[in-house]
Amino acid sequence: MVTLPGSVVSRYPRFSLYNSPYPAHDTGCAVDLYPETNDAPSPVAGEIIDTRTVSCPPKPYAGEHDHLILVDMGEYVARILHVDPGVEPGDRVEVGDSLGEMVRSGFFGQWVDNHIHLGVREPTQNAYRASGSLPLHLDVAVTGIPWDGTGTVVETGPTHVQLDGPEGSERGFVAIAADEGVPLDGGLPHYTGGGVLAPHEGPVSLLGTRVGAATGRDTTWNDVQVVANRTRATGLSLFASREKFGAKVVFHEGHTFEEGEEIEVVIREGERLVLG
Incomplete structure (x- = not known):
């Protein structure tokens, strides 16, 4: 390594x-x-x-x-x-x-x-x-930030919206935390693999639903669906950041959300949309 x-x-x-x-x-x-x-x-x-x-x-x-x-x-x-x-x-x-x-x-x-x-x-x-x-x-520490699935749209693009939540940190790198507390990385679940940015073995859950399993830091996603205000999304784009931070929701076929709109994201079991 x-x-x-x-x-x-x-x-x-x-x-x-x-x-x-x-x-x-x-x-x-x-x-x-x-x-x-x-x-x-x-x-x-x-x-x-x-x-x-x-x-x-x-x-x-x-x-x-x-x-x-x-x-x-x-x-x-x-x-x-x-x-x-x-x-x-x-x-x-x-x-x-x-x-x-x-x-x-x-x-x-x-x-x-x-x-x-x-x-x-x-x-x-x-x-x-x-x-x-x-x-x-x-060689940096990444802090996992708990998220309840809600946020306000602060940026839109043809195939994504960026939310203002969860709140990050003014110092160091942060990422959305799994329910187990470890910071998450990857395209959930639209890319076949993801990761955790801290060592973890076993189940990985988010917003109350099991989304995969980690071995070391490598994670295999389960078949789950991401839904934003009852609209099916492709998934969540997960990353580590020390400045512009917030949940990014991906809609590869487009969306109708606007800046300032309040969104609640839920994750449920079901066949996922795989992009690679």
């Missing part, structure tokens, strides 16, 4: 190890880091090995291309996605240096904000392949 220091993680207001349909995130082998602006500050130091441009799945809200940046960290090789490179092979970067501008990628859902994807490989591994990154440990 590779450790990303707390001094690095804390440069970003928000992160997620599991909130993605792609295999690299299934066991926390990659992290999505959300900067304050669309500039992409490097989460690693080292020499740029290579940059590549790749085609994206076609999406009406995204560009046609994404990009890969490989960085020689010495002991490891960093694999960074979703950034239009402002660097070239042979350049040296330090933590916090700009790698370029983030791109709106067809590899993530419309409700997902622009972010830096980071995975780490052994130097002997093929860094161009999508799978194979090592498990990541983020």
Whole structure:
């Protein structure tokens, strides 16, 4: 397992190890880091090995291309996605240096904000392949915040609403807590796997319904449904944040909610909508 220091993680207001349909995130082998602006500050130091441009799945809200940046960290090789490179092979970067501008990628859902994807490989591994990154440990504490399922809509997009609850903390990273108290991460239940951001073994529940089971920090979701004011949602987008925090409810086929509207989310057993 590779450790990303707390001094690095804390440069970003928000992160997620599991909130993605792609295999690299299934066991926390990659992290999505959300900067304050669309500039992409490097989460690693080292020499740029290579940059590549790749085609994206076609999406009406995204560009046609994404990009890969490989960085020689010495002991490891960093694999960074979703950034239009402002660097070239042979350049040296330090933590916090700009790698370029983030791109709106067809590899993530419309409700997902622009972010830096980071995975780490052994130097002997093929860094161009999508799978194979090592498990990541983020050396920060995340506090689980209890939530009763209610909140006021403070932001809307075509396929999501952001609620103002639960209340977070002015210091450190927080995430919505399971009924067992552990902070949750991932797309519940629309991505096949999720995680807990503190060690936990056994059942995981939220809002009184069992939503899965954890082994270590990896979580397998049960078949459950998320409902907001009697409207079926795709799920909850769960993450850790130290600034902009609140429940994000996903509706991949759209919704009619407006800012200022009060919402109550319930979770019930039933066949889920799976997006990956």
